[in-house]
Amino acid sequence: MAKKPPIAPSRADAEEQVTRPAKPERFHGATLAGADFDDADLRGARFHNVALAGADFDDADLRGARLHNVALTDAEIDDADLRGARLHNATLAGASLDDIALAGARVDNADAASTRWSDVSLRGARFEQSDLRDVAIVGCAIEGLTIDGVRIDRLLDEARGRRSASPSPEAKKEALPKKSARATKTTKKKPRRSAPGK
Numbered sequence: 001m002a003k004k005p006p007i008a009p010s011r012a013d014a015e016e017q018v019t020r021p022a023k024p025e026r027f028h029g030a031t032l033a034g035a036d037f038d039d040a041d042l043r044g045a046r047f048h049n050v051a052l053a054g055a056d057f058d059d060a061d062l063r064g065a066r067l068h069n070v071a072l073t074d075a076e077i078d079d080a081d082l083r084g085a086r087l088h089n090a091t092l093a094g095a096s097l098d099d100i101a102l103a104g105a106r107v108d109n110a111d112a113a114s115t116r117w118s119d120v121s122l123r124g125a126r127f128e129q130s131d132l133r134d135v136a137i138v139g140c141a142i143e144g145l146t147i148d149g150v151r152i153d154r155l156l157d158e159a160r161g162r163r164s165a166s167p168s169p170e171a172k173k174e175a176l177p178k179k180s181a182r183a184t185k186t187t188k189k190k191p192r193r194s195a196p197g198k
Contacts, residue, residue: 103141 024044031051038058045065053073060080066085068161074094085105092112101121108128117135132147145152 013175018091024046025042025052026046028046029049032055033051033053035052035055036058037055037060038061040057041059042065043063045062047067047070048067049069050067051071052075053071055072055075057075057077057080059078062080062082062085065082065085067085067090069089070087071091072095073091075092076096077100078096078098078117080100082105083101083103085102087105087107088109090107090110092110093114095112095115097115097117099119102125103121103123106128107125107130110130110134112129112133113133114135116138117140118136118138120137120140122137122140122142122145126148127145127147129148142153142156
């Protein structure tokens with residue numbers, strides 16, 4: 001009897017085998033300052049007590065990763081996927097975050113002072129007890145973003161509503177000089193003289 005050829009895996013199965021990491025990476029107590037994680041598959045990775053200052057995460061997949069006690073000071077995080085990631089006690093001060101997905105991520109007890117967030121998806125992300133002083137957020141999706149229990153998108157909508165409802169300070173200034181000019185003209189008119197003999 002002739003041997004049957006092995007059944008070739010379907011294209012979807014083959015792609016799943018290629019793209020899914022066999023086992024999530026674990027980094028514990030490592031010094032990886034300046035490391036280059038270009039095109040790295042770090043889904044579900046665990047970083048604990050890791051120094052990543054100046055590291056470069058370009059096109060890295062960090063979905064569901066856990067970063068605990070990590071220093072990402074001055075790191076470059078560009079085109080990275082951090083959806084569903086958890087960052088606890090992380091230092092991001094001075095880091096550059098550009099074109100990354102943080103949707104559904106949870107960040108707590110993080111130092112993100114003086115960071116710039118550009119074209120970042122923060123939909124449904126939660127920040128708790130984090131230092132966000134001097135953070136610049138530019139062109140980011142923030143629907144559902146919560147900081148210390150406050151929905152930031154709703155807060156911004158309310159502020160925009162108040163701003164559009166009340167006249168701007170410039171409009172108020174323009175209105176005032178016109179009125180005062182008229183008042184000045186009327187006060188400068190000479191009083192009428194009464195006719196003699198009255």
